[in-house]
Amino acid sequence: MQILANLPVFLRKPMLLNRLKEFYAMSDNDKRETINMALSAAPTIDPNKLSALFRTWLEILSEFDTEKRAIMFQTYCKQILENTRLIEKLDFRSLTATFLSLDQKQQERLTDSLQEVLFSFPNRYEILKQVPEDSLKAVGLK
Structure with a gap:
């Protein structure tokens, strides 16, 4: 992840x-491990x-179809539920500002x-209580 973050956008995007x-x-286990590593590395x-x-x-994710976006978000939700500590150190203010900098169509998708x-998701409130209110508002969950 660090390597991707250091690349210029014309290399990073492809x-x-x-x-x-x-x-x-990937298999479901590999997907979960990948998400785990991403959440651990982000801070x-x-x-x-x-x-x-x-x-x-x-x-990029906004350009994928609805099913693929759902798979990504479901996998993230499952990993966060398994270990809520994974998101404790995330800078939600910065991540929310980045989300809000996308064009309207990308944000909506x-x-x-x-939201879907x-x-x-059966334990959605366990996830939602880990996220600051401003971030929830930005994605229409508050």
Whole structure:
């Protein structure tokens, strides 16, 4: 993740696209491990570089179909429920600002997919209580 974060956008975007395509071909266990590693590594990356990487990830994810976005968000939700400490050190203010910097259509696609996953998720309140109110408002969950 650190390597991707250090790349210029013209290199980062195609590499991240390939990594996401690989992600969808993985077994469920490998998907969970990948998400675990990403959540563990995120707080160790320079905040500006993490914001750039997160933006690229969101842009690419917004172009995938609804089913693929749902798989990604479901996997993240499951991992967060297994270990809520994984998101304790995340800079939600910066991540939320990055999300809000996307164009309206990208925000809507991502928000719709996230809401759909959370509304069908049995323990959604366990996840939602880990997220600051401003971030929840940004994605229409407050």
